[in-house]
Amino acid sequence: MRPLALALAITLALLTSCAGSLGGAADKAPSPIGGVSAPAVERVASPTAVPEVESEVPVRVDDLQDMPVSVQAINDFVFKIEGEGAFFLINTSEGSVLVDTGTSYVQNDDQMAAVRATATGPIEKVIVTHAHGDHSGGLPRFKDEIDAGEVDFVAHHRYGYMARLQDDLMPYFARRYKVLYPNRVSLGPHPPRPYWNMRPTREVYPGYDYEFEMGGVEFVVIAPENGGEGEDGILVWLPESRILFTGDLFGTLYPMFPNLYTIRGEKYRDPLDYIDALDRVLDLKPKVIAHSHFRVIEGEEYIQASVKKMRDAVEFMWDETVKGMNEGRTVWELMRDVQLPEDLQLSQGHGKVSWSVRAAWEIIAGWYYFDTIANMYYVPPTAINEDLVEMVGGAEVLAARAQRYLGEGKPLEALRLLDVASGNETAGVLRARIDAVERLLTGAKAGLANYSEIGLLKADLRASKEKLEASRADR
Structure with a gap:
């Protein structure tokens, strides 16, 4: 808009705005200017x-x-x-x-x-x-x-x-x-x-x-x-x-x-x-x-x-992020709570305030949030997911709890829970995930209409549906 040839801005510059030529796209060898009639x-x-x-x-x-x-x-x-x-x-x-x-x-x-x-x-x-x-x-x-x-x-x-x-x-x-x-x-x-x-x-x-x-x-x-x-x-x-x-x-x-x-x-x-x-x-x-x-x-x-308006919106985002950091708030809280006031509302179809809040935080303080010392080391949080699935009695138990979150209108909490079952997805897990992501996608389209957010949600939804269909075919 806004790396590699995104014809966006992109990015895509697009969408690299966005960026550079897309990976593997068929580039043509450069030729001298000319050879084709120009448009009016x-x-x-x-x-x-x-x-x-x-x-x-x-x-x-x-x-x-x-x-x-x-x-x-x-x-x-x-x-x-x-x-x-x-x-x-x-x-x-x-x-x-x-x-x-x-x-x-x-x-x-x-x-x-x-x-x-x-x-x-x-x-x-x-x-x-x-x-x-x-x-x-x-x-x-x-x-x-x-x-x-x-x-x-x-x-x-x-x-x-x-x-x-x-x-x-x-x-x-x-x-x-x-x-x-x-x-x-x-x-x-x-x-x-x-x-x-x-x-x-x-x-x-x-x-x-x-x-x-x-x-x-x-x-x-x-x-x-x-x-x-x-x-x-x-x-x-x-x-x-x-x-x-x-x-x-x-x-x-x-x-x-x-x-x-x-x-x-x-x-x-x-x-x-x-x-x-x-x-x-x-x-x-x-x-x-x-x-x-x-x-x-x-x-x-x-x-x-x-x-x-654009300058003041960025200044507002920065000031609120710095204020929150000084008050001891977490990056997750600030991603949720820093919202542009009415007089600074702008399209977030490409850039997004919450992502910029986290970027500003990490520009200032880096990736270590002082939340758990385990994050200083190479073992990822997902390393114990199978243990958690086993301890709760299986992935279907997670799916049932995720459905409870969905019933409460909390698709993000449901998604976090379902991530624990990644690699061990049952049909119930996949159905719950599809439900959660569809809700997020509906909200994204009706809300900020951010191009990349919608694209990633669609990709996740597509992958879950393919897995669910494959599980049915294996029966």
Whole structure:
């Protein structure tokens, strides 16, 4: 929105927003720009009135996977090249600049054809906002020109570091992604992802903006400490036009509570650094936010109001977490109790407050909660599950107690109990688990509609139903 090519934001950037190319997905070898006719240019319509700050965004991450290629004119020289991984073309009288490059998927051929048809000169600079594959995937198309010094590759100085985390751990992440995105991820051999092995010819550092002029257009490249979906996120600012290219600073949806912890797996995103990044956006006072996913955001008043709301929501979450820690409350209590007040309500369709509370806790204090000394050692809590099942008189006893919890409207307590029977599931355990997860899924859809939460609940439900069906077939 908001690692590996998630065409989200994802993540998925998606959903890595989200991230990089999905494990095992069929990448196509890069080809030069061109070869396909470009779509017609659509002009972004300016709003006639500044809308209210939205509390919910109806479009969800799944839609990114079906996003067709199109060209949208933001003004006379800035264009959005839409697609699963959208990016931007900026024309000047001395050449053109790309902000991001899209995914490595076949669709990128059409996107690059659109670039060729729309660009008024050669690509002089490629600025990559972060390493997620839906932003960096098209980078290898320019490798020869970059190596020859004909094209400047501009990125955050942490680009290589964040790219390595994704590339080195592709088999691990692919297994996780397969759970969330079963129809988009293969666990077979993983094709090389050369965009993660390329290194910027010009690195940008926090506190040291990179400013340049090309064909009468002023550019400012800004490197925050937290760019929204990783430590390598950058912003690109056109001060005269007051257009700000934000990559995945705001995740997949806009506006939303940020994805400070993406449950598919990636490093935590520091809340205080994120607040600093949003303060920088507010100081710039953009009239247009060239948001990578879905719509371009227009209207200074609306942008100021919505960015302030996001900043204040993160500040509230942080302050309440710190307050609770100082009062001696547990992380589980804070995950339950820290809720955004009415005036700070935002979409949690991608980022989720409770997950960010736990991430903030662990950024501050790490993984040891001072709850049991056993957690200092390698034996997991699940090691004694079989003993517990035997001691209570079998898994069916657990299933019966879980049904009691369900009757009391406590599906989470039921689920914790049923987890003890993992690996020893009887039909009764599986039926109770299906009931519990279906209740959680119904609540998730009717409530925050968080993409990843719903995806994991569906995966668990699917697995339990398959086990139950298999147990019937074995009779």
